[in-house]
Amino acid sequence: MLCTRFAENPLILTSDIRPSIEGMKVECVLNPGAFTFQNKTWLLLRVAERPHQEEGFVSFPILNKNGSVEILKYEVTDPDLDMSDARMVTYKGKMYLSTMSHLRLVCSDDGIRFYEPKDFPTEIFGKGELETYGIEDCRVIFIEGKYALTFTEVSAFGVGVGLITTEDWVHFERAGMIIPPHNKDCALFEEKIDDKYYCLHRPSGIDLGGNFIWQASSPDMIHWGQHKCVLKTRPGMWDCARIGAGAAPIKTKDGWLEIYHGADFNHRYCLGAVLFDLKDPSIVLARSIEPILQPEAEYELTGFFGNVVFTNGHIIVGDTVHMYYGASDEVICGATFSISQILSTLLNQA
DSSP: OEEEETTTTTBBBBBOOOOTTTTTEEEEEEEHHHHETEEEEEEEEEEEEEEETTTEEEEEEEOOOOEEEEEEEEEETOEEEOOSSSSSSTTEEEEEEESSEEEEEESSSSSSEEEEEEOOEEEEESSSSGTEEEEEEEEEEEEEEEEEEEEEEEEEEEEEEEEEEEEESSSSEEEEEESSEEEEEEEEOSSTTTTBBBEEEEOOSSSSSSSEEEEESSSSSSSHHHHHHEEEEOTTTSSSEEEESSSSEEEEEEEEEEEEEEOOTTTTEEEEEEEOOOOTTTTEEEEEOOSSBBBBHHHHSTTTTBBBBEEEEEEEEEEEEEEEEEETTTEEEEEEEEEEHHHHHHHOOO
């Protein structure tokens, strides 16, 4: 067994999180970025909200041109309405999200019991026309004296990658969209390689290509080039339909260790590991054959969108990965892994 789930799981429930706006309900809390700051463990949660639902209708929020929340509402019997996927609402061929997400900051003195801090702004909302459906799934690194946040920007224009930086978690600098649609799952490396920043990202192929992990480099974390596909889905396996990066790759003596998510065509999400070369991280040295974490616990199997484990946040202490993950698109959980054990398993499979 490669992982040990926290005995306290799930750590954070939807009922633990207050709505950001009066009249809204927190439907999901999921997929946090993780970091340390002021000797505490911090999570940047994705909080998904929508209005309390009225019988016979579906309603959901978007940001309008003025930057204010607007509620769209349709009768469930409307023949132009498609709600076959709990995560989406399609009306007259136009796709919306059933909830709108923002980022919420919480901290903990022990890595288990989390609360909203009183001395920091705790909410980061979508802003501008590229974030009208919200912002999601933030990854956090610390590099060159500042924290860099990469996250998913969602709007009618598509899904792309945004960047925010901060030194103190009070003042934020928004760089806007750094990788255009359709792209997500952007994980920055926490140090430069040959004086360049590196990232993993996930374009989504339509007809040609696929949902593969790519790599890119940049002189400034804003302008990205040298794009290269580094990891593909595998037919007939647990990661056959789509894959995407988790949190920042972990530097080890054997290479860059990345914990990634993979899904099959039944939308079952598991976690695996891949090892990239230290000097040329586009080279894959080894890859999981079996998942290192798969949905097994009740809170991972059932929920808003069940059969899902998904991570984009961890904290490294020596040989231990303290990983925080979303389960069933509804709750936050934790697990620990031994880096050396994962490496041993990978290298023995290679």
